[in-house]
Amino acid sequence: METGLLRFVTCGSVDDGKSTLLGRLLYDAGMLADDQLDALRRDSRGRHGDAALDFALVTDGLDAERQQGITIDVAWRYFHTAKRSFIVGDCPGHEQYTRNMATGASQAALAVVLVDARKGLLAQTRRHTYICALLGIRQVVLAVNKMDLAGFDPGAYASVVEPYRALAASLGIAAVHALPVVAVDGDNIGQRSARMPWYDGPCLLELLETAPTQIAPSADFRLPVQWVNRPTPDFRGYAGTVCGGQVARGDEVLVQPGTQRARIARIVTADGDLEHATGGQAVTLCLDRELDVSRGDVISAAARPAPVADQFACHLLWMGDAPMLPNRSYTFRLGTCTASARVTTIKHKVDVHTQAPLAAQRLELNEVGCCTVDLDRPVAFEAYADNRTLGGFILIDRQSQATVACGMLDFALHRASNIQWQHTDVDKAMRASAKGQRPQCLWFTGLSGAGKSTVANLVERRLAALGYHTYLLDGDNLRHGLNVDLGFTAEARVENVRRVAEVAHLMVDAGLIVLVCVISPFQSEREFARGRFGADEFVEVFVDTPLAECERRDSKGLYRKARAGELRNFTGIDSPYEVPPAPELHLRTAGQRPEQLADQVIARLRLG
Structure with a gap:
């Protein structure tokens, strides 16, 4: 029994x-x-x-x-x-x-x-x-x-x-x-x-x-570190719950996602030291040498460590009221580990009644999709079928902090281990020094017709006249080439901003002052763009023009088409614009000439 x-x-x-x-x-x-x-x-x-x-x-x-x-x-x-x-x-x-x-x-x-x-x-x-x-x-x-x-x-x-x-x-x-x-x-x-x-x-x-009580077999020792336990200067232990296999005093272990090795010196519990610990036990492990171990690391058996990757195939159950849009940035939580994640591809969604695969560009509430997810750093993991703790994750909305998805990791993508970052001897600091300036990104956001391009063009002209090296990335111009394949659905807008942010990031790395003019209606994508830059390299400029004024200008006739139903997913009409909650620079255009707005931008910049 x-x-x-x-x-x-x-x-x-x-x-x-x-x-x-x-x-x-x-x-x-x-x-x-x-x-x-x-x-x-x-x-x-x-x-x-x-x-x-x-x-x-x-x-x-x-x-x-x-x-x-x-x-x-x-x-x-x-x-x-x-x-x-x-x-x-x-x-x-x-x-x-x-x-x-x-x-x-x-x-x-x-x-x-x-x-x-x-x-x-x-x-x-x-x-x-x-x-x-x-x-x-x-x-x-x-x-x-x-x-x-x-x-x-x-x-x-x-x-x-x-x-x-x-x-x-x-x-x-x-x-x-x-x-x-x-x-x-x-x-x-x-x-x-x-x-x-x-x-x-x-x-x-x-x-x-x-009935058997075992949830999932996991033969190899794994302990996600929950807390670094230092009650006295003479004691350092790593607390967590064993989620796989067993460990004994003297066993050699590996701290992942790194490659540091040590042996177990003590297995400490509230009831005294143990000779060994097994799955489900909450313990504090003391190592025989000092290592850099922190919350989110995984202590694994050295002989059979956990896989490490930053790109995965997974199944995702969407739990958010708003749809999941590919390439939007979310907080990823796996065990005790936290990272930034993007769902890069929806291979298909699943008809949960027939299990048939269906084509999909987004996931709605309660839908299940077979997806690929990309993290900003490698993590130790297991396939969900082998270890629920190291294979099951959640996604958290970066704005509301609500849990919007639960996911099950299937396997790492091979390209995650085949592609490495190539070091170059000439770096951003050297490029910036040669140009005599501080590289940065000025991100102009606002409704269509708000005046983003007009103000940014004036700012670039003044910077160029002062001898600074600049480049203006205008959203309309980019849609003639880099983003020619994208429409104006919510999914396409997310991808549009992601591509622009990556190009701007490369240009800042080249030492340039980059001016970006894109509507970028969603706060989540603007936060993703900000995250691609270092401290003090990103300046969000909200060009705040009332919708009625933007419609009055309507130099391209876009608002007229949107009101007539001839242009779908138009920001401000049938697609939302999320106002920046705390931009570095808030340009209120009412009653001000473009030259005055450009002066405010120049005054805000740290150029030397």
Whole structure:
């Protein structure tokens, strides 16, 4: 018999009875105290007006859940029997709460999938099963619920089980244990049912008590460093939780992503030193020599270290309300490591109902895509199938700090290790010194017609007259060559700014003062551009002209076309402009001549 803690989730479509089943499971396991039962009776009478217990109320704790009779958030509950302890998450069934369901599944070793015997496999059943498989769950208990409403018909039961087994097998889920249940009455929940004698298998609680608890095998030692522990000047340890393999005192280890080696001098815990530590244990490792180790590093077995890369193929579940746009910059968090990331390519998105690949230029809420991701630095990792901790990551929006995606690393891209940065002896400092100036980027942003190019052109003329070396990158001019292949969708605007920022970065490296004039409507992309430059090298210039004035000027006739519906995705009309929150220079054009605005820019610059 298996022992240890089992973490599992209940999932399935709306109204299949997930919360009812879980509440009944807690009741049959004897985990509802007398005061909880009294409260459950009162709440059940208040909702239904009779004495029948509504077990869904045990886990549906939010007011909105009780009012609507649905699960919204993941409700985690702890319970135990004489044989095992459990942590169970009741996951929401509605499609709009798929991200909540995925959060629960990412921490589980098993899923209990409920299906209404009368309805069969619904779209959300397939969606949840696909996400469970994607997140590494390889064992499922299929509970065919509401058998009383199907007349306890074994044929109705078989018509659900057989297609579900085929679905699970196609997704790589090898272990599917099916059973017929009536969650509200407890049939086959805590004990076997007399109303379905044709089923002779174990009840749900028996299945859970004997299920394997291992989430994912990981044979090689890995410890992501969470904290450098220095309580006294004489003690230095590296605290974290072992997420793979085991380590013993005296073992040789490697600190990654670097190549520093050392041996384990001590394995320290709150209960004293250990001779060895295994997966899941929180420990502090002391090394036999001083190394440069910090949060986010990974201490690995020296004989079999983790792979290190900065470009990956991955699967991504998008959880943000705004769409995912390729090449937008996000914060990447893998274990304890943080980096800057861009999703460079969406190879395809996945139809979660049929698993068919579909062409895509963006990912919307709850969509899954097969993507490539590019980091700003190498990190130690494992494939998600081998190690959830070092293979599972999240993406965080840099502006709102909201988690917008969870991802599963598949493998490193070969080009990540084949391409190295080539050192050159002549650097930016030497080029700038030869020109006698401070290289920098002046980034002019604002609506079309705001006057960006006019002001930047005046600034460049004055700088050139003073003997400075400059170059003006105008967005319209670049669309004749470098960006000729880009349109004006949100995705194309992100890529447009990325290319311009990279060119400007090279020009600053050449020692030039670069003036960039692009609308760059999204704050996220302007922050990406800023991140390509060193301290004091980037000056954001917001040319602030009211929309009405820009329309009045309309020298190119673009606003007229946009208002007539002839020009789509036009900034300020049917595509948003995100105002810079804190530009280095805010040029309010109302009542000022272009020459006066240029004077303000020149006065702001540090040229020597």
